[in-house]
Amino acid sequence: xxxxxxxxxxxxxxxxxxxxxxxxxxxxxxxxxxxxxxxxxxxxxxxxxxxxxxxxxxxxxxxxxxxxxxxxxxxxxxxxxxxxxxxxxxxxxxxxxxxxxxxxxxxxxxxxxxxxxxxxxxxxxxxxxxxxxxxxxxxxxxxxxxxxxxxxxxxxxxxxxxxxxxxxxxxxxxxxxxxxxxxxxxxxxxxxxxxxxxxxxxxxxxxxxxxxxxxxxxxxxxxxxxxxxxxxxxxxxxxxxx
Ligand SMILES: C[S@@+](CC[C@H](N)C(=O)[O-])C[C@H]1O[C@@H](n2cnc3c(N)ncnc32)[C@H](O)[C@@H]1O
Numbered sequence: 001x002x003x004x005x006x007x008x009x010x011x012x013x014x015x016x017x018x019x020x021x022x023x024x025x026x027x028x029x030x031x032x033x034x035x036x037x038x039x040x041x042x043x044x045x046x047x048x049x050x051x052x053x054x055x056x057x058x059x060x061x062x063x064x065x066x067x068x069x070x071x072x073x074x075x076x077x078x079x080x081x082x083x084x085x086x087x088x089x090x091x092x093x094x095x096x097x098x099x100x101x102x103x104x105x106x107x108x109x110x111x112x113x114x115x116x117x118x119x120x121x122x123x124x125x126x127x128x129x130x131x132x133x134x135x136x137x138x139x140x141x142x143x144x145x146x147x148x149x150x151x152x153x154x155x156x157x158x159x160x161x162x163x164x165x166x167x168x169x170x171x172x173x174x175x176x177x178x179x180x181x182x183x184x185x186x187x188x189x190x191x192x193x194x195x196x197x198x199x200x201x202x203x204x205x206x207x208x209x210x211x212x213x214x215x216x217x218x219x220x221x222x223x224x225x226x227x228x229x230x231x232x233x234x235x236x237x238x239x240x241x242x
Pocket of ligand 1: 019022032034091097122140144
């Protein structure tokens with residue numbers, strides 16, 4: 001249903017309904033991806049390509065610590081972040097998903113790679129100060145109101161180490177409208193609104209990439225590499241498409 005965030009009139013029920021929706025979802029890859037578990041490999045491949053580009057750029061981030069936000073059962077943690085980073089933290093509001101993550105990741109990854117697991121909603125979470133090289137936020141920001149989106153990104157900015165980056169990977173509407181999904185209590189935002197929210201969070205987008213090879217009929221998915229805005233910087237630069 002087309003609309004805008006003013007349709008999220010009751011913040012409390014917006015969050016409660018989202019939490020209730022996810023409490024009914026199976027703790028599987030298919031559950032995490034709304035029945036599209038088969039696109040997981042393509043998704044991870046696109047993200048790996050982006051991470052490699054990030055690591056080969058000037059002033060690239062380190063590989064010590066990453067944070068997976070809205071981590072679910074750990075699909076991204078397992079296939080994307082663990083191979084690249086020494087340690088990975090996860091934050092997720094659904095405790096059952098985090099419990100399943102232990103089995104899903106397996107004993108080796110779980111004990112060797114996972115550092116901290118935060119069982120909390122993003123709107124209440126604050127990353128440790130200057131801890132992370134990369135903060136990965138995928139397919140979860142639609143569950144935050146615009147205000148909480150900006151507050152959360154500001155907290156993430158403070159959680160970055162020197163040269164650290166935030167990567168946001170999200171669905172984008174093809175119109176200039178916000179789509180509201182009352183079933184899972186989420187919104188899908190247009191590119192223009194996301195760019196505005198990044199600016200409000202004092203972040204600049206150093207790379208914007210479109211995920212390729214997803215099935216037709218799905219929303220377009222974009223990856224944004226975000227850095228703390230430099231004093232004189234143009235907020236959006238180096239826009240590229242895959
Ligand atoms: C579409 S799934 C994506 C999971 C994971 N990012 C992935 O790509 O495999 C959305 C996840 O966000 C979590 N979630 C929803 N609202 C949240 C919130 N306010 N704070 C933290 N996690 C939330 C859900 O429980 C679910 O695990």
